[in-house]
Amino acid sequence: MTRVWHLFDATWQNPLQCAPLIAKYLQGRHKPIYHPLNDCGDHVVVINSLRIALPGSEWRWRVYFHHTGYPGGASWTPAWQLHDKDPTMIVKKAVYSSMKGNLQRRVTMQRLHIFPDDQIPEDVLANLTHKLRPLRPTPDPLDSYDAEQVETFPKLVDYPEDYVLR
Amino acid sequence: MVFQTLSMMVRSRGPDEFWRKRKIFKLSAHFRGRARNCYSIAIRAVHRALAYATKGRKLKKEDMAQLWETRVTAGCEEHGLTYPVLREGLVRSNILLNRKTLADLAIWEPFTFKVRLVSTRVIWLELYR
CATH class of the missing domain: 1.10.1900.20 (Ribosomal protein L20, C-terminal domain)
Incomplete structure (x- = not known):
């Protein structure tokens, strides 16, 4: 059976919203032949997972729980801290928890490949055939425009001479 | 067996025991372990299976x-x-x-x-x- 390899650029995307979309492609629910038992899922390659955007104060208040199994082994890690330790972890956990917990889940997760930046290994890059449409547009930051573009950008009013910009 | 009195007839368990149990064992033929051949376990398993079948429809x-x-x-x-x-x-x-x-x-x-x-x-x- 042939599996399609999809590319997903996570730049400026909310991983919590992307997770159901990625899970859909991993499980093969985007194909009319889908059946839970027929294993028709595809591969998804997520790039730029370092540049994801969590909404509001989620970076501070979203907390990931882990327990080592020993007494007193519980630990709570805020999202920003987890992202510092491993920039692929938030996307991975979001996709994992967006799927139903069954025996197939860990096998399905094997088909998810996450990379913190846009550097993809050659063997993965050779398989890619399709790019998933991002859920939200990626805005260009102001410093990506050069001075001339900023100058000639159409504007409604000019600041008055004595207006103090700070 | 001839029932002389009504009270004896009430105590009777119906048709012959072998055939009564056979009906249950036919339904439990594909079960695992003792639920297949031991009657008291088989009948409970069959009741449960029939209840599941009702829900399953x-x-x-x-x-x-x-x-x-x-x-x-x-x-x-x-x-x-x-x-x-x-x-x-x-x-x-x-x-x-x-x-x-x-x-x-x-x-x-x-x-x-x-x-x-x-x-x-x-x-x-x-x-x-």
Whole structure:
């Protein structure tokens, strides 16, 4: 059976919203032949997972729980801290928890490949055939425009001479 | 056995024990372990299995409907349409196909399915012109 390899650029995307979309492609629910038992899922390659955007104060208040199994082994890690330790972890956990917990889940997760930046290994890059449409547009930051573009950008009013910009 | 009194007849367990148990064992023939051959365990397992079967008749229909819906949604999204839009459009264009037929079309007759989608899209475009 042939599996399609999809590319997903996570730049400026909310991983919590992307997770159901990625899970859909991993499980093969985007194909009319889908059946839970027929294993028709595809591969998804997520790039730029370092540049994801969590909404509001989620970076501070979203907390990931882990327990080592020993007494007193519980630990709570805020999202920003987890992202510092491993920039692929938030996307991975979001996709994992967006799927139903069954025996197939860990096998399905094997088909998810996450990379913190846009550097993809050659063997993965050779398989890619399709790019998933991002859920939200990626805005260009102001410093990506050069001075001339900023100058000639159409504007409604000019600041008055004595207006103090700070 | 001849029942001399009514009270004896009430105490009787009906037909012969062997045949009574055989009916249960026939239902438990494919069970695992002692639930297959030990009567007191088998009858409990059979009762439970029959209860599950009763529930399952309803669940099967729901599961299939859900599966068809997933498949039709997948077929729609290939052409940039959502499932509710498709259903509404089909009703308005008087194409009365059920979910099973739509799912079969999406799998085996993708071009027929696409024609259905196009017809619903025409209906929607006319509505919002």
